[in-house]
Amino acid sequence: MKKIWMLLISLFLISGVFFAGCTEKTGSGENANTTTITASTKETVIKIGVLTDLSGPLSSDGNDIEKTLKIGKDDINKYFEEKGLPYKIKLYVEDTQSNPSICLQKVQSLNAMGINLIIGPTSSAEVKNIKDYINSNHMVIISPSSTAPPQMIGFTTPEQKKYIFRFVPTDNFQAKAIAGEIKDMGIKNVVVIYRGDAWGMGLEKATVDDLKKEGVNIIGEIEYPSTPEPSDWSPYIQTLENKIAGKDPKTTAVLAIGFDEIATLLSQIDKDSPLLKVKWFGSDGIVDSEKVISEAKNKAEKVGLYSTEFYGVSDEAKKLAEEYEKRGYGKKPRQYALIAYDALWVGAISYAEMLNKTGGKYDANLLSKLIKENTVKYTKGEFGIKPVTGDIYLNEWNDRASGDYGIHAVTEEGWKLVGIWDYKTGKINWLNS
Known part of the structure; x- marks a missing residue:
């Protein structure tokens, strides 16, 4: 993996071109999942949406997810900087209140902002209500806490769920x-x-x-x-x-x-x-x-x-807990917040790799493919870091396979x-x- 990152750096240095800005959906049909990122500054800002419950029945988890993702954002941006990679992630947090209707409104709002990758939502009912919009608009989500079996949220085949990942085992x-x-x-x-x-x-x-x-x-x-x-x-x-x-x-x-x-x-x-x-x-x-x-x-x-x-426990989780407590968030993150942290890492690394492979374009199918591949590499420590929730292996439905x-x-x-x-x-x- 070290060779891959060195190659990425070399490509940027040789071309002298760095990509930045936000994404905008263009075209229809086969072209609807591809967008161009405008070259304007030396740094590409990767916008990532966060759908979580900050004021509803799952707010105990939701607020913790938001806090832990703030740490994740800082850790990832530091990682990109240390590797000499011209990327920076920015989070756009939306409160869904665990309400499926509100969640759909928030997804539509994020999509209008050119945001294609989302961490969340919190509940399975929300995933069920947004799945058609996610698929038709070629967005990608990684939920840290939706656990209903695929059939209970409206899926009959794994292909229907290719843009919807869940880093937690099903019920x-x-x-x-x-x-x-x-x-x-x-x-x-x-x-x-x-x-x-x-x-x-x-x-x-x-x-x-x-x-x-x-x-x-x-x-x-x-x-x-x-x-x-x-x-x-x-x-x-x-x-x-x-x-x-x-x-x-x-x-x-x-x-x-x-x-x-x-x-x-x-x-x-x-x-x-x-x-x-x-x-x-x-x-x-x-x-x-x-x-x-x-x-x-x-x-x-x-x-x-x-x-x-x-x-899921790990030495990495203990280190994260130290930073969590240092920031005054509490003693340690809850389990679903830890999963969200892992999801953000895999999502951010995969998005950056996608941009490099496409010359700065958004490709939902490629991003989906990279998330699945990079989940394995992340688990094996090939990026120099390992999951805070232990090994993550996904099944054919893009759900965590055990735990x-x-x-x-x-x-x-x-x-x-x-x-x-x-x-x-x-x-x-x-x-x-």
């Missing part, structure tokens, strides 16, 4: 982790309450299937609306209480598949409710939720709220990692407190 993996922890804790009966969007329905279906395979009895499946979420949870609370009535609380549990709204649900449960005498399980949609701690910590601590999320899952619970200290589900063995390593 087919998470479902096995959830089923594994529930079985491991001796639970026999489960009632599921889930968010009625593409993500919630996809994870619910996959998890229920895996729970049944593990011999766990499903005593209820309750769907609630996602746009908007309920403000009064009393009907759902009553239904949940009815479902667990007469069951042994030691072997009965509630599985809540949702976002920050689960905090409101818990806060509205009466302190004497039988729902607070059984264990609760969650998912990646609620892990590290600040709202759970601020609105329902005591109740969440009582029921555990054992929640799963992709888990362990951390199990987080609410304790007296707040959210805490209490176990790790190993995807290779299907077993859980419970951590000492």
Whole structure:
């Protein structure tokens, strides 16, 4: 890879031409995915959009993603400078509130600005709503946190998803982790309450299937609306209480598949409710939720709220955490923020290589191809850096192909990692407190 970068530098020096400016869509049909970058200064500014939730039900993750990408931007620009490459990335952050309609509006706005590469969005429902626009306008996105299986967000073939990457495993993996922890804790009966969007329905279906395979009895499946979420949870609370009535609380549990709204649900449960005498399980949609701690910590601590999320660790992540804390952002980035950091690196390097290969033109098909190739090279350390979330290998759907899952619970200290589900063995390593 060192030879490739030396060749890039040589080409620029020989030609004496450096590319800069923004991109603009031109032509139609086969030419719609190619744009020309105007030569004007000595530095090419690569515009990258960021679609994240800064004020909605996934804002705990979304704000963390924005902070971590600021570090990523600085690291990448320093890398380009040290390598003598005439590129600089600039981020354009948009708040989608995890709302599919707002997300589409933001994508259209970014496209109008000539932005072709996007990190995000946060949720699968958003990906589902923007996929047709992304494909028809030959844009490329890399989501750090959309986990619904491809079929649940409207894809039937990998070719339909060639511009849409996800650097996180799908819920087919998470479902096995959830089923594994529930079985491991001796639970026999489960009632599921889930968010009625593409993500919630996809994870619910996959998890229920895996729970049944593990011999766990499903005593209820309750769907609630996602746009908007309920403000009064009393009907759902009553239904949940009815479902667990007469069951042994030691072997009965509630599985809540949702976002920050689960905090409101818990806060509205009466302190004497039988729902607070059984264990609760969650998912990646609620892990590290600040709202759970601020609105329902005591109740969440009582029921555990054992929640799963992709888990990747590395020495690189520790270094990033040091910079994160140094900037006053907190102790360390959340998992999806770490994935977004990796996505930005691969996206930026691939975009720069695309511009070099095309003489400064945007080519969506080439960018898509390079992202897939460079993900492997990035994993192997061929650029002199390695992923902060461990090895990244993509399947034919451009989704991460594997991964362990951390199990987080609410304790007296707040959210805490209490176990790790190993995807290779299907077993859980419970951590000492």
